[in-house]
Amino acid sequence: MLEDLRPQPSDKIIEMIGLYKEDTREGKMDLGVGVYKNDAGVTPIMRSVKEAEKRLVKNQDSKSYVALAGQVDFVKFMREMSLADSVSADRIAGIQTPGGTGAIRQLYELIRMANPNAKIWVSDPSWPNHVAILKYLGMPHREYAYFDRKTCSVNFEAMLHDLDTVSADDVVILHGCCHNPTGANLTPEQWEIVADHLNARGALAMVDIAYQGFGDGLEADAAGLRILASKMPELLVAQSCSKNFGVYRDRVGAAFAISLNEEQAKIAQVNLNTLNRLNYSFPPDHGAAVLMELARDEKLVADWKDELEAMRLEMLEKRKALCAALRRETNSDRFDFIENHRGMFSLTGISSEAVLKLRDEYAIYMVHDSRLNIAGLQLSRVDHLAKAIASVI
Numbered sequence: 001m002l003e004d005l006r007p008q009p010s011d012k013i014i015e016m017i018g019l020y021k022e023d024t025r026e027g028k029m030d031l032g033v034g035v036y037k038n039d040a041g042v043t044p045i046m047r048s049v050k051e052a053e054k055r056l057v058k059n060q061d062s063k064s065y066v067a068l069a070g071q072v073d074f075v076k077f078m079r080e081m082s083l084a085d086s087v088s089a090d091r092i093a094g095i096q097t098p099g100g101t102g103a104i105r106q107l108y109e110l111i112r113m114a115n116p117n118a119k120i121w122v123s124d125p126s127w128p129n130h131v132a133i134l135k136y137l138g139m140p141h142r143e144y145a146y147f148d149r150k151t152c153s154v155n156f157e158a159m160l161h162d163l164d165t166v167s168a169d170d171v172v173i174l175h176g177c178c179h180n181p182t183g184a185n186l187t188p189e190q191w192e193i194v195a196d197h198l199n200a201r202g203a204l205a206m207v208d209i210a211y212q213g214f215g216d217g218l219e220a221d222a223a224g225l226r227i228l229a230s231k232m233p234e235l236l237v238a239q240s241c242s243k244n245f246g247v248y249r250d251r252v253g254a255a256f257a258i259s260l261n262e263e264q265a266k267i268a269q270v271n272l273n274t275l276n277r278l279n280y281s282f283p284p285d286h287g288a289a290v291l292m293e294l295a296r297d298e299k300l301v302a303d304w305k306d307e308l309e310a311m312r313l314e315m316l317e318k319r320k321a322l323c324a325a326l327r328r329e330t331n332s333d334r335f336d337f338i339e340n341h342r343g344m345f346s347l348t349g350i351s352s353e354a355v356l357k358l359r360d361e362y363a364i365y366m367v368h369d370s371r372l373n374i375a376g377l378q379l380s381r382v383d384h385l386a387k388a389i390a391s392v393i
């Protein structure tokens, strides 16, 4: 039977991790996968997380099963972080998931349980795995216009034009903040308009929030999501802790379904619990338990917020420095948008040939679509990167 298996298309982001590892050249630069690196080129364990983990190891006295939905306190912690009081808690069902990808996968399946004909709308462009999982599940999907490749900013008019064609059977995926891969984001006013348009069509929104705290700040980054939650009768949310707690490999996340009322939320909760059971029984506990240990101590929470804010400011500094260096090296304002983008990524708009040349000639790794991971760049290497880009475009 196994001889009938066929090769699978590779994920371009994950492929980049392998290519970079195999490269033996000195001074290679990894601007591919979305991982933060400090000035020493290391992805550190955050101080607050390390301390919480130490406490967990000391205090944990059982590894018996918890519950299908995961730890109730963890789910509440996640809910408060993303949704705050934008919607009444009794309308929200939530589960702990293996990272943000696990949350997306569970929510897709929840949609399919509710309506097997639902069509999912994804921004053009979007994180490739959004579409890859939909294809794997055999769920129909369409793209809506989002990014203006000339100005490297959101083409809101074109986006609304497409959103006006969605139907009540449709689900629209929106990036809560720090759009991946473009770095271009909606303003709060635009979020309000999106909510009105989707409400007018009776469509459901699903917000993927994987970078809260990396854009304009922990609260500001959730503003769009909270606007939708306060205005829409139903909403889905996939939340990740990979980046803002730096717990990438531990797989920590949560999925939420906001229903019209408490009664429907209870049914949504049973469905989410069942999906956990069907896919992996209980969500992985360790990473979430570490974050619960952190959440229990106000001082640790404050320390975590300081660390997160320092990362965010560092990313902004890198954006500024790269923008200035590119202005100098290209003698143009072509890349000025980099300073206005937010989050880990910017879609730079350079050609795929230029991306390949950067890899071949300079050992600089970016994703083929020209996405650059600002958080992977060291300030000391900004000039080198700018010179390399200028020489390949």
Ligand code: LMR
Binding pocket: 013, 014, 032, 033, 034, 035, 127, 180
């Ligand atoms: C990325 O976009 O690089 C990250 O979200 C990591 C991943 O899983 O693709």
